[in-house]
Amino acid sequence: MGAMPEIPAIELVQPLPGFPEMRRFALVQVDDDGLLCELRSLEDESLRFLVMSPVPFFPDYAPEVSDEVVEELQITSSGDVIVLLVLNAGTSLATTTANLMAPVVVNTATLRGLQVILDDPTLPLAAPLVA
Amino acid sequence: MLVLSRRVGERVVVGDDVTITVLEVRGDVVRIGIDAPRSVAVHRAELLEQLESVNREAASPSDDAVASLSQALRSRPDKS
Numbered sequence: 457m458g459a460m461p462e463i464p465a466i467e468l469v470q471p472l473p474g475f476p477e478m479r480r481f482a483l484v485q486v487d488d489d490g491l492l493c494e495l496r497s498l499e500d501e502s503l504r505f506l507v508m509s510p511v512p513f514f515p516d517y518a519p520e521v522s523d524e525v526v527e528e529l530q531i532t533s534s535g536d537v538i539v540l541l542v543l544n545a546g547t548s549l550a551t552t553t554a555n556l557m558a559p560v561v562v563n564t565a566t567l568r569g570l571q572v573i574l575d576d577p578t579l580p581l582a583a584p585l586v587a
Numbered sequence: 588m589l590v591l592s593r594r595v596g597e598r599v600v601v602g603d604d605v606t607i608t609v610l611e612v613r614g615d616v617v618r619i620g621i622d623a624p625r626s627v628a629v630h631r632a633e634l635l636e637q638l639e640s641v642n643r644e645a646a647s648p649s650d651d652a653v654a655s656l657s658q659a660l661r662s663r664p665d666k667s
Contacts, residue, residue: 489660494653542641552656571642
């Protein structure tokens with residue numbers, strides 16, 4: 457569950473906060489299961505972010521994105537959309553955290569992506585994968 | 588910094604297409620409404636600062652960190 461497709465080039469409609477110059481990333485599988493992936497910058501080869509599907513560790517996670525985001529990513533079908541949690545890697549699952557407040561949402565039909573800041577103050581920026 | 592006094596219901600216009608309306612003032616909480624085009628990102632400043640910092644911490648983990656995490660995911664007990 458939670459395997460991700462590989463995508464050679466995703467265009468961020470707005471850059472990731474903290475990385476204003478970086479707009480283009482590839483989604484690449486890191487492990488054989490396709491569970492752990494990375495967003496690899498196409499503009500700076502030393503820059504990458506570990507990401508994964510919310511499904512394995514946060515099965516109830518169901519982010520609601522605004523109409524503005526839907527328009528900006530040109531989403532016409534929810535089946536085209538993948539949600540990626542940005543991970544801050546620790547050495548174990550308990551010390552690795554996922555950003556639930558701001559997932560990266562990608563429209564696989566238009567290859568547009570955006571780190572969406574969700575309007576829900578209860579969502580953590582750093583949730584441990586396992587308690 | 589430009590400083591203006593506004594009453595509830597009054598507005599401030601920034602540039603051609605951003606309008607900020609004071610909706611409610613209660614104690615030390617001010618509710619404001621912002622009308623801006625989609626290309627203008629509007630966020631609470633402290634949240635954006637936290638996100639920048641979390642993103643920077645997450646950026647470019649070492650190969651070792653990636654390998655141990657990958658190993659931990661493979662061997663997790665509840666793997667489905």
